[in-house]
Amino acid sequence: MAADPRAHASKAPARSPKPAKLPTPPMAEVIELAPEVIDPSFVSDRLTLDQDLDFVEFIRQNGQQAPILVRPHPEHSGRFQAVYGHRRLAAASALGTKVSAIVRTLSDVELVVAQGQENAARKDLSFIERALFAMRLEQRGFDRQTIMSALIVDKADLSRLISIASRAPRELLEAIGPAPKAGRQRWEALIACLEAPDGLKKARSFAKSKMFQTLYSDERFSELLERLQPVRLGVAGATDIVVDDDPIGSIKATKSATTFRFETAAAPEFAAYLADQLGDIYRNWKKTHSA
Structure with missing residues (x-):
């Protein structure tokens, strides 16, 4: 009321x-x-x-x-x-x-x-x-x-709306789209990531990728936020794997294991192909690294 x-x-x-x-x-x-x-x-x-x-x-x-x-x-x-x-x-x-x-x-x-x-x-x-x-x-x-x-908002809410809209690069907003599931807190988090060093550069690079173009608006927002805010989303220490300007996944190495994560939308059959080739890849690696 x-x-x-x-x-x-x-x-x-x-x-x-x-x-x-x-x-x-x-x-x-x-x-x-x-x-x-x-x-x-x-x-x-x-x-x-x-x-x-x-x-x-x-x-x-x-x-x-x-x-x-x-x-x-x-x-x-x-x-x-x-x-x-x-x-x-x-x-x-x-x-x-x-x-x-x-x-x-x-x-x-x-x-x-x-x-x-x-x-x-x-x-x-x-x-x-x-x-x-x-x-x-x-x-x-x-x-x-x-x-x-x-x-139908008060002064404080209106100030927040205008602040977020004025800080977000227009071309990136148009690339992401309306993202209906993303509310104020997630948009504030994304804006903060964009204002961090190299944040906007990384976002623009990802927005030009083939993978980005295949996603729906909410997926674009979530994927972009995940890439710019890895610590909060649990993938700290991960490094993007980019081939011909297409980000196809990431790699994360720890003392006990190395984990590869592949983007299904970017390369839907690549993981299966890689699994088939692992035997040959490993044997070739052993030859080149044997004493």
């Missing part, structure tokens, strides 16, 4: 601001619009807008379950601007169908508040997408009270 604004005058802990009340017209008529006459919101709330094939197939089979919200475009007559429902809009465009929409006349402030609150209610954005959305709004000159209303 949103906090009473009078609570700010007391010593009670700060809570999320009361969501701004949006104007509701007497009748919200749903109309059908061609996707090509609708432009996206002027501030993106997603890290990527890649086509979600599963979602497109769901819309194909079940139809659009809820209308999107648009406003008349403030600069181009006859066009509209999406407030929320960008995935539904993209799905309709991919299917070549019209999209069900509600048209409301909204100011820029009312648009971003409606856009943010819709995503908050649906829990539709990942942590890093919320952080980027907050930073983009501030960069466009929106005051913090408006941004807090849009994201």
Whole structure:
């Protein structure tokens, strides 16, 4: 429940601001619009807008379950601007169908508040997408009270969101993607690793690898964090094995044993191949190292 604004005058802990009340017209008529006459919101709330094939197939089979919200475009007559429902809009465009929409006349402030609150209610954005959305709004000159209303967060949470988004290299965020399972603590850990000596260099190198490209967004995040934060994840002392710029695994040597770890995604059949060749490799090694 949103906090009473009078609570700010007391010593009670700060809570999320009361969501701004949006104007509701007497009748919200749903109309059908061609996707090509609708432009996206002027501030993106997603890290990527890649086509979600599963979602497109769901819309194909079940139809659009809820209308999107648009406003008349403030600069181009006859066009509209999406407030929320960008995935539904993209799905309709991919299917070549019209999209069900509600048209409301909204100011820029009312648009971003409606856009943010819709995503908050649906829990539709990942942590890093919320952080980027907050930073983009501030960069466009929106005051913090408006941004807090849009994201339904308090001042402290908003400061954390903007801090993390502003410290993370944009090209790396786009390479990782939304990583929906990664929350604030894990993102803070990754940012700290990137700011460590050679952290960003290692991250960029891994992001260019073939293995990285085969992973889903959450897997990319986890694998990158594991490589940059080995001690916390239990692989202290491991050294990456890189062949032709492809990290295929790691090697860890102790007094009692040496352990090889191979990345299945990078070389799915290499471990089995190596096991078959170990006999010959060992015999050749003995020949070259015999007295």
